[in-house]
Amino acid sequence: MIWSMKNGGVIFDFNGTLFWDSEFQETAWDKYLLSHQLNLTLAQEKEYIHGRNNTCDRPL
Secondary structure, three states, X not given: OOOOOOOOOOXXXXXXXXXXXXXXXXXXXXXXXXXXXXXXXXXXXXXXXOOOOOOOOXXX
């Protein structure tokens, strides 16, 4: 069986595992938000866009 990905994609999140790409992620999100006329504060970006780590003290 041959698997085909006609209209899909794959996302790998390895920030800090292989190399630090935070600046590229920030730029990509900024471009996306701008293209959709979305304005977030830095606090909103931190809350809604950036991932959580093990130091998160609130339930998911």
